[in-house]
Structure formats: C-alpha cells, structure tokens
Amino acid sequence: MRIPPLYRRPAWQRFIAGVVIGGCISWIIFLFMFGVLQEKQAKKIKSQTEIINNLEQDKKIWQEDYKELNRKNAELLIIQKVQVKIKNYEKYKIDHLSIMEAENRIKDDLSSLIAKDLYNTYKNKDLVYKTIENRIDKFNNRPYKYTIKNIVFYSTISIELEIKLS
Structure with missing residues (x-):
C-alpha cells in the first residue's frame, strides 16, 4: 500500500x-x-x-x-420571687411586726417555688392554695387562718391574703 x-x-x-x-x-x-x-x-x-x-x-x-x-x-417563665401581702389585719388589731413575721414565714414555705417552671407551678396551684389556707398562725394568743383573695402567677408570684379567726 x-x-x-x-x-x-x-x-x-x-x-x-x-x-x-x-x-x-x-x-x-x-x-x-x-x-x-x-x-x-x-x-x-x-x-x-x-x-x-x-x-x-x-x-x-x-x-x-x-x-x-x-x-x-x-x-420570664421561671419564678424568681414570691411576694405575700396580708390585708385586713387592722380589723383584728394585730401589730405590724407580727404580720411581717407571718408574711416571711409564708414566703419561706413557698420558697421552694423559686426557680421553678411557671407553667407547672400554675398547674399545681391547688398545692399553693392548700399550703396557705391550711396554715394556722397565732397572733395575740388567738388562732387565725388565711384566705387567698388574689394570686398572680408571673415571674413574681404575688399573693394577697386575708386573715380570719379560725
């Protein structure tokens, strides 16, 4: 080729x-x-x-x-403080010092709620009611019970109480 x-x-x-x-x-x-x-x-x-x-x-x-x-x-959804205010103590002629001590004792009882979840605390509010309303304190050698008039659940729990003779 x-x-x-x-x-x-x-x-x-x-x-x-x-x-x-x-x-x-x-x-x-x-x-x-x-x-x-x-x-x-x-x-x-x-x-x-x-x-x-x-x-x-x-x-x-x-x-x-x-x-x-x-x-x-x-x-904001965690409880940071508990405030307790007792009303109508003037009606029973109870001094301010005793009322402040009673408020502090109630705050101490509810101090376990601090740093707890707001939702679960609100869900178990009956426990808070029972803790306060079943409590009996003595002022001037007389037993008094508490009734909750107002309670506000937020980052600070505000509780307004009234006292009455038991």
Whole structure:
C-alpha cells in the first residue's frame, strides 16, 4: 500500500490546507467563546459566594438574637420571687411586726417555688392554695387562718391574703 500522490493535485492541497486553517480558526473561536462563558460563570459564582457569605453572617446574627430572646423568655417563665401581702389585719388589731413575721414565714414555705417552671407551678396551684389556707398562725394568743383573695402567677408570684379567726 502506498499513499496516493495527492501532493501533485493543487485542488486537494487547497482543500486540505482549508480544512487545517478552518480547524485552527474554529478552534480559536471555540476557545474564545468558551473563555468568555467561563469568565461569566466565574463572576457569577464569585457574586453568589459573596451573597451566601453575607446571608450566613445574617443567619448567625439572627440565631444569636434568637438564642438571647429564648434565654430572656426562659427567665420570664421561671419564678424568681414570691411576694405575700396580708390585708385586713387592722380589723383584728394585730401589730405590724407580727404580720411581717407571718408574711416571711409564708414566703419561706413557698420558697421552694423559686426557680421553678411557671407553667407547672400554675398547674399545681391547688398545692399553693392548700399550703396557705391550711396554715394556722397565732397572733395575740388567738388562732387565725388565711384566705387567698388574689394570686398572680408571673415571674413574681404575688399573693394577697386575708386573715380570719379560725
């Protein structure tokens, strides 16, 4: 086998030269178009990366704020203090010192509620009622019972009591 002698025909030589030159030109055009498209894609990816980074920073800020709000709400949902106020003690002529001591004793009895969950404490409010209303204190050698007139459950439990002879 031998190679046909096409080098002697100028038409074939022009055709092959045209194919080679056309291939080179088309390859250069392809590389140019591919480069331009890749540059656009690189710019788009860079801008999207910047947007993603900004959004991730915003997300971190929101999460920190959310955690802070949750912590503050958790503090609001925990009982932090108990206030007791006894009314109508003037009616029975009981001195202020005895009333303050009685208020402090009731606060001590209810001190186990401090740092407890507000929801569960409210659910078990009957226990608070029974703890206070079953209590009998003596003032001026007379036994007195308490009745709850008003009780407010919040981060501070406020209890208003009235006394009466038992």
